Amino acid sequence: MPGRGKGIKRRAGGPTAENTKRKKNFNQDPGEIVDILSGHDGAEPSSSDSEVWVFGDSLVRWAGERYGSKSINNADHKVIWDGKSETRSEELKSAIQRGLLKGYKPSVIIIHVGGNNVSSANTCKIISIVSKALKYLFSVFLNSIVVWTDILPRFNWRGTPNTLASAKMMDLKRKRINRKLKQTILQYEMGRALNHQNINRNNPHFYRPDGIHLSDHDNDAYLSKMMIAISTFTRDNSCKSLNMG
Template sequence: MAILVIQANFAKSIPGFKTVWIVGSSIPYWAGEEAGRRPGGKNLKLGFDITWKGIRGLKWGDLDQLLSQEIKFQPRPDVLIIHAGSNDLTTPGNTAVRFIQDIQCSLYRYNVMFPKTLLIWSALLPRLYWHGAPLGQGGVKIDVKRRKVNKAMKKFMVSELDGAFISHDTNINVHQTSLFRYDGTHLSQSGNNAYLNNIQGGLEFILSGKGKIFPPQ
């Protein structure tokens, strides 16, 4: 697996970007824990002040409260990366169309809450096992829904919100079973490192003005 090498003074060359929040479910929670053990710590050697705010088991509807609480106690960030929604994919009756609409409504609202903040969607990850999926081919159907959500959000973030999109499909997929824990849901240490490398690369690419979709297509 390739390791991204990013200069520690990277942020100094990009005026206007100083703080980054990475919020969402257990993926940013555990990634933040792993980041603290890496050289450069939770700021990922980027020179930014990065805050990791992940809540294990978080559903999309919980994100409003999380963000509302955060802005009570600290200034709004320059960049907001959202990684949430996977825990909603197995909810009965929550079709891809309905869920995409819910997400878009929330993001329109966040665009107003954070008027000077760059919003970035971190794509929903695959899983070896989807808890709550119907028996049989349920996991396959849930993954189809996941990909539909990511595809819609990639277009929405760029065309509607002037935001950005970070995909993880190249680095993290179900064929690389060592990237997942025994439960088939959460990332292993190597999986978290692959995720962190992608977040690092995505921030460098997007904030340097090279593009709004990472990896570039």
């Protein structure tokens, strides 16, 4: 079982069957939950607010832009949106090191990477790269809750034939990666998992014409449910996994 590295001593005990199996499901309209963590009439978060660091690819970048455009003021957390187009799993460890150099002290770290690897890398290699980066992450951010966010489905996987058979093959690969990395992160006491199960290939209207990025409406839904996950994981220590329907 992975460890947490050397550092500050925390309470004893690792993952248990009881808290690992505990899950919650949410099925709310994004319009009802987009301001779930809104602050006090436009007040800026103070320096004492805890940080949430969200790292990932263009999905994180777009979510951060929507978050900013809606002027959501979070009374409990200062959210750092660290998203960049074409981000790959190999960049996760260097991003962790960069966060250390910048002095990040996040109470929650949300990881959304891997989507840009699915069509171009071996499944075992992707799992290995992310697993090693997660082990390092837990060793240097000892008291942070770390959330693995499932790789989302796509209608178009770059570099693959534009056929139904190819798309199904990529989706099976995506699911295997998600399943294994969820198992990996839940082995850690501070590990959490987030599944956006409502975003799937049965709903093409969720996506922009490129078949990769989310539409504005569903980008808002993604953002809203991310906010609920932050709130839930920080308030309920026994909750290890969320299925966001």
